[in-house]
Amino acid sequence: MNTTPVLRVTDADVVRGGNPILREVSLTVRAGEHWALLGANGAGKSTLLSLLGALAHPTRGTVEVLGHRLGRVDMRQLRSLVGHVNQRHDLRSPLKVRDVVLTGLTNTVERVPRWKPTAEQVAVAHRLIGLLGLDDRLEARWPTLSQGERGRALIARALMPSPRLLLLDEPATGLDVAGREQLIERIDALQHAYAELASVLVTHHLEELPPGTTHVMLLRGGRCLASGPAAGVLTSDQVSKCFDHPIRLTRVDGRWSVRASRPVGPRVG
Numbered sequence: 315m316n317t318t319p320v321l322r323v324t325d326a327d328v329v330r331g332g333n334p335i336l337r338e339v340s341l342t343v344r345a346g347e348h349w350a351l352l353g354a355n356g357a358g359k360s361t362l363l364s365l366l367g368a369l370a371h372p373t374r375g376t377v378e379v380l381g382h383r384l385g386r387v388d389m390r391q392l393r394s395l396v397g398h399v400n401q402r403h404d405l406r407s408p409l410k411v412r413d414v415v416l417t418g419l420t421n422t423v424e425r426v427p428r429w430k431p432t433a434e435q436v437a438v439a440h441r442l443i444g445l446l447g448l449d450d451r452l453e454a455r456w457p458t459l460s461q462g463e464r465g466r467a468l469i470a471r472a473l474m475p476s477p478r479l480l481l482l483d484e485p486a487t488g489l490d491v492a493g494r495e496q497l498i499e500r501i502d503a504l505q506h507a508y509a510e511l512a513s514v515l516v517t518h519h520l521e522e523l524p525p526g527t528t529h530v531m532l533l534r535g536g537r538c539l540a541s542g543p544a545a546g547v548l549t550s551d552q553v554s555k556c557f558d559h560p561i562r563l564t565r566v567d568g569r570w571s572v573r574a575s576r577p578v579g580p581r582v583g
């Protein structure tokens with residue numbers, strides 16, 4: 315087993331246009347851990363994810379992705395080793411689900427002309443398609459897929475090169491309840507199927523956290539408010555601070571949900 319942390323961020327600052335966007339953020343992610351980055355709009359989640367996906371450099375501090383320090387490696391090459399699921403996938407061709415998933419091996423949006431997968435690669439694609447619950451959509455074409463099916467196809471695509479790290483940027487945005495629940499069920503299944511895989515999921519909705527979430531970082535105004543094992547970080551107090559609102563957090567059957575907590579006082583009427 316590889317014991318090098320999958321991600322190590324040390325005192326990272328990001329400044330854009332003179333504005334501090336991330337301040338002194340540190341994070342270590344190890345194999346088998348499933349992190350969630352939580353915070354209100356503008357807290358800095360996507361900016362942090364862009365460092366973790368080797369898409370941007372920190373202004374100060376260090377970021378190591380899969381043991382490679384940003385600034386000392388070829389970012390493009392490093393990116394190809396990270397499974398990054400971004401809902402903005404600008405695919406124009408009506409590719410079949412299987413071919414969309416196989417583009418994960420060429421790390422391209424479109425199919426590379428004359429590139430042919432091996433029988434073994436096709437078998438891996440089929441296994442991932444099954445794992446993401448898309449067996450009956452194997453022959454379906456991209457434009458005919460629902461948003462939820464597209465999201466799950468993109469996760470299968472990201473897993474094609476067997477990455478050690480999977481990054482999920484608000485994967486449930488825009489899904490209806492059924493789509494969200496299918497997605498969470500499948501993320502849960504793949505976390506069980508790939509015990510060594512580490513993942514980082516960005517969201518502002520606690521209802522979207524898969525039950526296998528092991529660790530959480532709460533971000534507020536570009537700073538880490540709390541970070542560590544989910545049970546210690548996800549408390550009503552800390553989540554209320556994170557979202558600047560009094561919130562009551564509950565966990566049932568491994569899933570979290572939140573409600574605004576009502577101030578205790580005399581009832582009127």
Ligand SMILES: Nc1ncnc2c1ncn2[C@@H]1O[C@H](COP(=O)(O)OP(=O)(O)OP(=O)(O)O)[C@@H](O)[C@H]1O
Pocket residue numbers: 330331333335353354355356357358359360361362518
């Ligand atoms: N290139 C940039 N120049 C200036 N400000 C930026 C830049 N990129 C992001 N910001 C600002 O940095 C802050 C954090 O942005 P970021 O997208 O990381 O937040 P987020 O937590 O992902 O938000 P959301 O939940 O709304 O997606 C925001 O206030 C944003 O406007």
